[in-house]
Amino acid sequence: xxxxxxxxxxxxxxxxxxxxxxxxxxxxxxxxxxxxRNARDLYTRRSEGVSIWVVPSTEITASSPDEKDPFFxxxxxxxxxxxxxxxxxxxxxxx
Amino acid sequence: xxxxxxxxxEAYQAAFDAAVAADERIEPRDWMPExxxxxxxxxxxxxxxxxxxxxxxxxxxxxRAPSLRRKAILMAKVQDEAGHGLYLYSAAETLGTGRDELLxxxxxxxxxxxxxxxxxxxxxxxxxxxxxxxxxxxxTNQVPLCRCSYGPYARAMVRICKEESFHQRQGYESLxxxxxxxxxxxxxxxxxxxxxxxxxxxxxxxxxxESSHSEQSMAWKIKRHSNDELRQRFVDICVPQAxxxxxxxxxxxxxxxxxxxxxxxxxxxxxxxxxxxxxxxPCNEQRxxxxxxxxxxxxxxxxxxxxxxxxxxxxxx
Numbered sequence: 577x578x579x580x581x582x583x584x585x586x587x588x589x590x591x592x593x594x595x596x597x598x599x600x601x602x603x604x605x606x607x608x609x610x611x612x613r614n615a616r617d618l619y620t621r622r623s624e625g626v627s628i629w630v631v632p633s634t635e636i637t638a639s640s641p642d643e644k645d646p647f648f649x650x651x652x653x654x655x656x657x658x659x660x661x662x663x664x665x666x667x668x669x670x671x
Numbered sequence: 672x673x674x675x676x677x678x679x680x681e682a683y684q685a686a687f688d689a690a691v692a693a694d695e696r697i698e699p700r701d702w703m704p705e706x707x708x709x710x711x712x713x714x715x716x717x718x719x720x721x722x723x724x725x726x727x728x729x730x731x732x733x734x735r736a737p738s739l740r741r742k743a744i745l746m747a748k749v750q751d752e753a754g755h756g757l758y759l760y761s762a763a764e765t766l767g768t769g770r771d772e773l774l775x776x777x778x779x780x781x782x783x784x785x786x787x788x789x790x791x792x793x794x795x796x797x798x799x800x801x802x803x804x805x806x807x808x809x810x811t812n813q814v815p816l817c818r819c820s821y822g823p824y825a826r827a828m829v830r831i832c833k834e835e836s837f838h839q840r841q842g843y844e845s846l847x848x849x850x851x852x853x854x855x856x857x858x859x860x861x862x863x864x865x866x867x868x869x870x871x872x873x874x875x876x877x878x879x880x881e882s883s884h885s886e887q888s889m890a891w892k893i894k895r896h897s898n899d900e901l902r903q904r905f906v907d908i909c910v911p912q913a914x915x916x917x918x919x920x921x922x923x924x925x926x927x928x929x930x931x932x933x934x935x936x937x938x939x940x941x942x943x944x945x946x947x948x949x950x951x952x953p954c955n956e957q958r959x960x961x962x963x964x965x966x967x968x969x970x971x972x973x974x975x976x977x978x979x980x981x982x983x984x985x986x987x988x
Contacts, residue, residue: 582977584764601827602761604770606980618754621747622834638700 584633585611587618589625597629605630691892696822699765707891710884711821712766713782714893716773719759720784724777724958726752728792729801737795744841745798751834758827765823778963786944787870789952796849796856796863802842804864804871804909810835811905812875815895824893843912850917857917864913865921872936873944875902881941906934 582604588597600619605611611630619625640647655661664671683702690697697703726749733749736742760770776782787805792798813835816828849860876882876898888894896904906925913920924937946952 601758602764603757606976607983610976610980617750618757621751621754 582606585615585630586633586636587611587615588629588631589615589619590627591625593626597627600624602633691820694818694820694892696825697820698822706887707893708766710888710891710893711824712763712768714888715759715763715766715824716768716776716782717784719756719763719773720777720782721788722752722756722759724784724788724962725805727958727961728788728790728954729798731792732795732798735795736798741845748802748838748841751838755831755834758830759824762821762823762827774966778959778966780950780959783948784958785874786947786952787874788958789947789954790866790870791953793866794859794863796846796859797867799842799845799849799860800863800867802838802840803846803912804842804867805874806835806838806842807909808871808874808905810839811901811908815901818892818895820892843916846918847916860916861918864918868921869939869943870947872902872906872939873941875899875905877941877944903933906936910934 583606584602584604585608586602587600589600590597600615603611603614603618605614608630612628615628615630616625620628651657684704687697687701687703687707690701697707729745729752730749733742733745736745760773763773764770773782777784787808792801810832813828813832817825817832819825819828846860846864849856851857876885879885879897879899882898885894885897889897909920910925910927922937924935926935928935947955950956
């Protein structure tokens with residue numbers, strides 16, 4: 577197995593307690609433990625994280641290549657899902 | 672797969688052009704013109720190679736750093752350069768070109784790295800001069816790349832720029848200590864600045880009227896400013912910094928131009944630039960030989976990691 581056969585891992589870092597893990601980047605490693613160690617050295621050299629996830633890139637299912645895909649269309653025509661859609665009489669508070 | 676008709680091709684191109692015009696980012700799975708992809712791979716690869724070749728001139732001084740403090744700082748900096756290389760190889764990979772292929776091109780001389788690393792680090796002061804001038808020039812070049820139209824490259828640059836500012840400051844501090852030290856130390860700092868100044872100005876690339884890729888890269892918003900514009904910005908930044916260091920810059924023509932609101936500076940020796948680029952710099956051969964050797968000497972580590980993973984059956988992805 578050469579390095580080109582090493583799986584690609586997506587790295588997610590939780591920057592501090594209370595926040596969710598965020599995608600930081602990717603790296604190659606032969607196994608999950610090495611991926612974690614490499615991710616620590618690569619993405620948290622300056623205390624950028626308190627927790628790391630590594631996920632094989634091939635395990636990620638993505639919505640579609642094109643972000644303008646009709647996949648997201650159903651939400652575009654429903655402005656009534658947003659509070660700003662509604663008119664509130666002047667002077668009404670705490671709404 | 673349905674065949675891509677001319678109409679859809681045009682629609683893709685229009686969507687791409689509109690995204691670039693609106694200052695949106697292009698992401699890996701978006702359609703993009705092949706020439707855009709090729710330009711990015713070439714630029715990101717050259718950039719990645721520069722980061723890892725750039726480890727050599729500085730690593731040269733780790734064992735001889737004058738104090739434990741300076742040694743720890745220098746090791747952290749060289750480690751950062753390796754990290755920067757990896758961020759960039761990852762960004763290139765999102766365009767479909769893997770690290771192995773790019774390293775192979777570097778090792779066989781088919782892709783280049785920044786010419787600046789073909790100059791030797793003769794004294795300890797060179798480490799300071801590299802931090803101040805070479806990393807300073809790199810930052811001037813790279814800050815606008817944080818807004819590059821290609822998302823993964825822009826994101827890698829945000830990380831890199833944050834870390835580069837430590838590199839520049841540690842260099843400046845180190846040079847300041849030498850400049851305020853003994854007469855010999857001061858002379859050593861001045862000598863290093865004298866040798867690194869002009870090659871640093873060359874880092875911005877050929878003058879605008881001779882730069883072959885500039886115009887298209889600006890249109891694609893890969894590049895945001897021209898070579899000459901960035902070079903001028905760098906000179907303007909450095910002059911007062913040199914004064915504060917108590918060191919001079921080796922250019923008799925350097926003076927403030929009230930009318931332009933910038934410093935004028937003397938002509939750059941582009942013959943030297945092209946010569947070093949063609950492989951005739953003081954260290955070209957040494958840098959590539961050492962890179963190849965490091966790669967070959969590290970083969971057993973990669974093999975051991977792979978064997979371990981295979982034995983434990985984890986490399987299933």
